[in-house]
Amino acid sequence: MVKNTGRPGYLQIADDLRAQIRGGALAPGSLLPSTAQLAERYDASLSVVKMAVGILRNEGLVIGQQGKGVFVRDAEVAPATAGALEGEVAELRTAVQDLSARLAKVEEQLATSTTHRPGRSSR
Amino acid sequence: MVKNTGRPGYLQIADDLRAQIRGGALAPGSLLPSTAQLAERYDASLSVVKMAVGILRNEGLVIGQQGKGVFVRDAEVAPATAGALEGEVAELRTAVQDLSARLAKVEEQLATSTTHRPGRSSR
DNA sequence: CGAGCCAACTAGGTTAACTATGTTGGCTAA
DNA sequence: TTAGCCAACATAGTTAACCTAGTTGGCTCG
Known part of the structure; x- marks a missing residue:
């Protein structure tokens, strides 16, 4: 998935997830795919997926809960x-x-x- | 330096650097210590320092230039x-x-x- | 003298492995 | 049936290693 543009993979994944959230494909309160699933979907390593999710988490778009998953935050969209x-x-x-x-x-x-x-x- | 407080190290370092920037200890345009120097100062690994700097970079507080260093961004910009x-x-x-x-x-x-x-x- | 190479820095990206911790569901034993 | 254990899976944090690429300064060679 990750294109060969100069943009780093973890930013591409973060952009894609962010777009899905803003676009409604990932509704507020819904659960994101697990790190492993995202890694497989984007054909990336676990590390880059974790970095991408970390960015969204830092932006406040999602909230990660240990043991459960990463949830889309009720948006101040x-x-x-x-x-x-x-x-x-x-x-x-x-x-x-x-x-x-x-x-x-x-x-x-x-x-x-x-x-x-x-x-x-x-x- | 780091902690026992349960707050992750990369967040502690990011907080400290952010405070130094906001407080003026790191003036706009000035050069941050290199990754290795920060790692030694905070007694942390290179990875956590890179993560901390990455956060500030993501926040737009600093701008990294390959080969040169990480610069504090102008507060007005x-x-x-x-x-x-x-x-x-x-x-x-x-x-x-x-x-x-x-x-x-x-x-x-x-x-x-x-x-x-x-x-x-x-x- | 000057051009060019090269070594030593720098940030940035990627991957892998390990640990810690929390949740969940299924299995088992009382 | 129920209580408790336990394995599987989840996020989260940390570390180490390797690679790319840009910058700089010194050194050598023409």
């Missing part, structure tokens, strides 16, 4: 609207506040239990 | 790209997701190690 970004920023801000509160709670628990801890951890 | 803000939001989103996942893991460990104890409010 609207590229133009600047207001969408504001909403997303607000969402991120609340998320950060939530994380701060939870982290404070965990830190407090850790501080109170450090003297004698059951130490029950395994695996 | 970067926003010219349409998706600069989106990229930054996506970056923050992945950071929040990462933090959320790590915090959830810590919370779970705390919850299970103390078997059941009062004062644990959930989300």
Whole structure:
């Protein structure tokens, strides 16, 4: 599959997957083919597929879940609207506040239990 | 240098370099240390450094020139790209997701190690 | 002196192997 | 039937190796 153009293979695959997502061929919430399947489809090595998926993951287009697969993210596909970004920023801000509160709670628990801890951890 | 924090090394290095660029420690137009130098500085392998630089390159913060090095891009040029803000939001989103996942893991460990104890409010 | 080669750098791309970790489903034994 | 183990498969991270290709500076040879 990977053409002989100067464009690297992992970018070609990322472009193709991105186009499929934007075009609707891969609907939001749907599961991408596994790394091995993509490698076979594009006739590429596992490494380049992992790199391509990593790019999309970095762009926020997909979300990888260990053990399950890579899912297409519910898109903020609207590229133009600047207001969408504001909403997303607000969402991120609340998320950060939530994380701060939870982290404070965990830190407090850790501080109170450090003297004698059951130490029950395994695996 | 690296970590114990569970955050992948290539992300830590990318974060550090990004902070240096945003903070002005690495001025626009200046040359980043070579891959080998960065690998030694962060006590990481060449691969993770290349991945980190690749992320910044993908974000448009730096431009790599074969045979010469990796240069910090002019700050005014970067926003010219349409998706600069989106990229930054996506970056923050992945950071929040990462933090959320790590915090959830810590919370779970705390919850299970103390078997059941009062004062644990959930989300 | 100058042209050209060459060695030593550089980034970039690709592949393979290994480890870690999480999910799932099937099998087995109580 | 049910609980638990376990194999298979998934993403994710890391490392090492090899190759291409561009740049640079020094050295040699004409």
